[in-house]
Amino acid sequence: DIQMTQSPSTLSASVGDRVTITCRASQSMSSWLAWYQVKPGKAPKVLIYKASTLESGVPSRFSGSGSGTEFTLTISSLQPDDFATYYCQHYNSHFGQGTKLEIK
């Protein structure tokens, strides 16, 4: 059973900043990882799948990298719409604890 550890739990940043969120798996999971954005009252939105593939329609400022046990989600230049909570997930299994991205 692969457990996911996501960090940080909270991240304060400003519009225009570059931010990175990390997700570590308890054992290797190849590239079977997705990143989701969650906003209050809305359905979760997939941003990245297969660790680094950008979902159609997602802005190119989002990017994912990594394989095996360590993965990152990077937002290259924060926009006002990006302040939300982000989760990593091993396909069909556990999520990370979530990272709340707040306005500094």
Add this chain to the structure above:
Amino acid sequence: EVQLVESGGGLVQPGGSLRLSCVTSGFTFSSNWMSWVRQAPGKGLEWVANIREDGSEKYYVDSVKGRFTISRDNIRNSLHLQMNSLRVEDTAVYYCAREYKWGQGTMVTVSP
């Protein structure tokens, strides 16, 4: 196009039961692990259960073990979640998932 359509949610009293269903299309259902995930109001995402392609392996989050049962019908390309002994804390939107593709969700409300 991958499509996942959930149904079966509703309002139920604590201790009651519900059976969620998910009808799928656009991919080879019998070749894929499938899962259920949920999001409680104001809370984060939680994986609930998953099932192997042929149904021979099933795994559950600790909080639902012994109460929920995941199953699949590879003829009808459908996934199910039988939820018994429901608790207030099971209130959530439940999503059927194949890898990173999810359905639109079905709301389960457990309330006296």
